[in-house]
């Protein structure tokens with residue numbers, strides 16, 4: 001209970017959470033209807049008015065919002081307030097080249113700092129910590145979200161930015177950094193660099209890490225914990241909501257608490273768009289409840305998870321918990337009739353202690369048959385025979401989760417090219433008809 005940043009709100013009885021959500025949902029709906037032509041038109045198509053929202057269940061009457069809707073109204077068409085009232089802009093680049101742009105009012109920044117402070121406190125951050133933030137400071141939301149939240153907790157923030165892994169490790173040593181943040185795969189990359197330059201991570205003072213921004217399986221989490229000898233928490237978020245700060249796992253490490261006073265979660269079947277049964281897996285759909293700049297109704301995240309049907313967690317928090325994100329529905333690949341999520345492959349790989357930090361799936365077509373090759377770095381340099389043995393055993397491990405046998409290629413440490421901020425787990429070179 002001592003790591004609650006905002007005890008009143010984090011332990012608010014569920015009945016009161018629901019009352020607050022309904023009040024805020026009604027306000028959000030009214031604002032959007034009055035100010036955003038996109039939503040007004042949708043309401044007209046669906047023949048609904050803001051006053052039709054009388055209960056939380058009525059949310060199902062409201063239109064869904066997709067990434068394409070945001071792109072079609074880019075950059076500022078979905079805004080509720082004028083840019084004069086905004087003080088910061090962030091964007092996610094995505095794959096199509098049209099960025100999703102979000103502008104924040106001063107209150108949006110306050111709320112973002114608050115939810116981040118809750119996530120960081122939940123992960124063990126206190127004002128005594130030296131907090132190193134190895135994420136690029138730019139239009140990506142990651143660095144600023146952590147920065148604002150850590151300052152709100154009162155920690156000393158080192159805005160070390162992205163890259164220059166050797167420098168990051170030297171700063172950790174020089175300033176006795178105790179807490180680090182980042183993109184999940186970067187923590188693993190740093191540990192590989194440490195091994196290369198003979199830095200003993202266990203001798204550093206780093207004892208806590210909070211990572212996210214991409215698929216983060218329990219297997220990878222355990223890896224990072226062991227490599228650094230630290231406690232690791234998982235943080236989820238997306239630019240469209242605020243950035244990082246939507247949810248984080250508490251010390252129970254069995255699900256991420258989502259801040260329901262600011263975000264309303266639904267889990268829908270991605271095909272029928274109907275709610276799934278309790279504790280069934282589906283797509284997370286989020287509605288902002290307190291956003292001023294660009295509130296969104298029923299935003300389809302494409303992220304797959306399930307929520308636990310639980311009133312109060314052992315940590316004392318009353319906010320709903322969801323499982324780690326299994327993957328994005330658009331990352332799911334179908335090969336030889338089998339649906340595969342990259343997370344399934346990662347879970348199989350991470351069980352093997354000889355596997356290093358990076359891996360990817362490469363798909364191509366040979367004689368009109370889809371082929372899957374899993375490329376994986378070994379932890380240490382291996383002989384040819386050792387590599388072949390490892391390939392054989394990984395083939396079997398992967399086969400047990402995806403039913404058919406893929407090709408496996410073991411590469412030396414750092415053998416997989418690293419581009420961009422987030423790890424690219426799927427390279428699809430298949431012939432498209």
Ligand code: DLL
Pocket residue numbers: 092141142182183211212213214215216234235236237238239240243244245301303324325328
């Ligand atoms: O990645 C915000 C963020 C920064 C979160 C730093 C956590 C830490 P976007 O670039 O808009 O924002 O990407 C959002 O990343 O829809 C998920 O698919 C994925 N994602 C984010 N956090 C997690 C996580 C930031 N903990 C998209 N586990 C989301 C799995 C995650 N996937």
